[in-house]
Amino acid sequence: KVIEEINVGLNRCGVEPGKPAVELAEKISKSKGLIFEGVLGFEGYAIWIKEFKEREKACKECYRKLIETVKEIEKAGINVNTVGAGGTGSFNIAAEYPGINEIQPGHYAIMSASHLMIEGIPFKPALTILTTIISKPTETRAVIDGGVKTFSLMLGNPIVKDIEGVTVSALHVEHGILKLSSNCSRNLSVGDKIEFIPAYSETAINLFDKVYVVKGDEVIATWKVEARGRVD
């Protein structure tokens, strides 16, 4: 079974909408051993637009290209069973768009700090990374035992959970530098544990072998990150 990717504007992979997509669908459906299952489009550049209305508009422009192409493929006599689209920033827009019958949000179960920055996402971040303060050289600077190898650099620095007045000012390889404001809501010392919400969970979770599932103060399960290292 083959799903054909259509380039709806991200300009990454995918065949162009319209004629090239129809021709590829015909080629697939005529190929021995292959079954043409459907199409997908990914509006990856549009899902990060902060304002919901603007995001909706940009996403719908992508879906329009996708659905028009679906209709052309069907006109060529080929069944299109699956029509996939959407990301974590657009799952609700994609889900309501006529003709889309599968959504593909990757983050929604754990979310990221970067999703807090865009409007209209009803989920809270579930994934946090626990670090320890290993140094507090001045009143305004503390150093944690987490850096690029802990959080990744994708979409910026992590944000601290449940403490006011603390920001990450830099990530080094194995160190993170915290800037402490004078009205910091916790008096932080060496040895203190702090939780961070990574800017982009997908590239952070991949840096760990396991995830601890916590309910209240209790660890109720330990999950292996099965896909870790599966980039080869």
Add this chain to the structure above:
Amino acid sequence: KVIEEINVGLNRCGVEPGKPAVELAEKISKSKGLIFEGVLGFEGYAIWIKEFKEREKACKECYRKLIETVKEIEKAGINVNTVGAGGTGSFNIAAEYPGINEIQPGHYAIMSASHLMIEGIPFKPALTILTTIISKPTETRAVIDGGVKTFSLMLGNPIVKDIEGVTVSALHVEHGILKLSSNCSRNLSVGDKIEFIPAYSETAINLFDKVYVVKGDEVIATWKVEARGRVD
């Protein structure tokens, strides 16, 4: 045995040079069960200065602070056996500076693309990452099966090895976008294998479970990345 880190200008961890460093050394040497072994300083901000002469000047300013403090600690009657400094961009400057007896370059065995950008480093990059072209949607764009989870984002995009006219224009999570110029020295197609030199090997090697050691065209060993995931 304790090595005391002295902040020579990076403003990360480390006690301030001079009096605070001497007081800490005294505290350590008087503590039961601890032996004061020596000091280290890391001129992390200076080792990336492109021009060698400027880099040398900035590094020596850091070493001056370090060695002056060593002398003050010795004046207080404490032996300083180990005096460590230097990084991959400054190993030769540190090694020749009077009073430094240990250098700590982390990258020199494998190097990175970013080390090619600074003057006066006599080693070549040894670490490459092999990827495959999975899509070539246009004559000027190809997509590889390597992205942020393969190269990390530290210090920029990887550079291609042994092919002219190809640059990485973007890294997505699992995809890399290549820009192909019209004078590209190889006619690249889907399925072709391409080697890249990561911008910063330290955060890239950490994304893999093993490293293949190659001599000519032969894999002569497979090494496990023992420290992978040791961020906890």
